[in-house]
Amino acid sequence: xxxxxWGGLALIIIAAVTFFSLAPGFVEKxxxxxxPVAFKVSPRAEVLQKTLDVADMxxxxxxxxxxxxxxxxRGMVDLPRLQAGHFALQVFSSVTKTPKxxxxxxxxxxxxxxxxxxxxxxxxxxxxxxxLERSLYHAExxxxxxxxxxxxxxxxxxxxxxxxxxxxxxxxTRKGSGLAAALSSAANNLIRNGIYGKALAxxxxxxxxxxxxxxxxxxxxxx
Numbered sequence: 001x002x003x004x005x006w007g008g009l010a011l012i013i014i015a016a017v018t019f020f021s022l023a024p025g026f027v028e029k030x031x032x033x034x035x036p037v038a039f040k041v042s043p044r045a046e047v048l049q050k051t052l053d054v055a056d057m058x059x060x061x062x063x064x065x066x067x068x069x070x071x072x073x074r075g076m077v078d079l080p081r082l083q084a085g086h087f088a089l090q091v092f093s094s095v096t097k098t099p100k101x102x103x104x105x106x107x108x109x110x111x112x113x114x115x116x117x118x119x120x121x122x123x124x125x126x127x128x129x130x131x132l133e134r135s136l137y138h139a140e141x142x143x144x145x146x147x148x149x150x151x152x153x154x155x156x157x158x159x160x161x162x163x164x165x166x167x168x169x170x171x172x173t174r175k176g177s178g179l180a181a182a183l184s185s186a187a188n189n190l191i192r193n194g195i196y197g198k199a200l201a202x203x204x205x206x207x208x209x210x211x212x213x214x215x216x217x218x219x220x221x222x223x
Contacts, residue, residue, distance in 0.1 A: 010083065012122060013080060041189040048075055049086060050086060052086055053086065053087075053088035053089075054085055054087045054088060054089075054152045055087070055090075055091075056077070056089070056090050056091065057091045058075060058091060059077045059090060059092050059093065059179060060089065060092075060093050060094055061075055061076050061077045061078070061092065062092050062093070062094060062095075062138040062141055063094075063095045063114075063117070063138070064121075065121045065122075066078070067145075068145050069148060069149055069153070070154075071144055076221055079145070079149060079152060079153055083152070089156075092138070092141070092142055094134070094135040094138040095133075096097035096114060096131040096134040096135050097109075097112050097113075097114050097131055097203070098112070098114055099111050099112070099113070100112075100113055109202050109203065112135070115128065115129075118134065118211055123137060129204075130204065131203060131204040132207060132208070135214060139216060142155065143155065149211065166192050170212065171183055172173045178217050181215065182217050183213075184213040184214065185213075188212055188213045190213070190214070191210075191212060196209070197209060
């Protein structure tokens with residue numbers, strides 16, 4: 001009987017190790033495929049491409065369990081492929097939540113595909129139930145890649161303006177339009193009646209709530 005129990009436990013452990021090791025990579029490979037494209041690049045185009053500084057405005061590679069300093073056959077980007085493409089700037093997104101059955105017409109915030117991926121990735125438990133912690137973890141991963149890249153990957157454009165620090169969020173209006181006072185009044189009304197707080201709570205962002213809306217408050221930081 002004990003042999004059966006130990007055998008069953010061994011199978012469970014093997015299945016768990018296999019799942020947590022392979023599942024995240026399989027999901028990324030199925031969603032972000034890298035496939036060869038049959039086209040011929042002219043010598044003139046190759047010469048031109050080597051003179052360009054390319055910028056890409058979106059990559060969700062921080063979401064996945066992968067070392068971005070190592071070339072991969074899956075996913076959006078990694079440092080070797082960025083270098084081969086002569087990229088000078090890459091913007092990394094922080095994907096913290098996506099709805100089930102996502103579509104272009106209407107999406108509810110009541111469901112989330114990312115939580116199961118976070119657990120399968122064996123990310124820190126603090127990220128399992130907090131969108132903020134997921135984003136902070138992505139930032140930590142990116143900094144770690146930069147620190148290990150021997151200067152080949154550098155972080156730029158960082159600003160101290162997020163939890164646990166507080167920063168002002170601005171709405172710009174045309175000077176003299178008269179909209180500033182109306183927008184500020186509407187924002188403060190949403191704060192007072194609780195709608196603002198409910199919206200933040202829905203996306204687990206209560207910690208980032210601002211107490212009130214102000215017009216051109218003194219002491220605004222200059223970036």
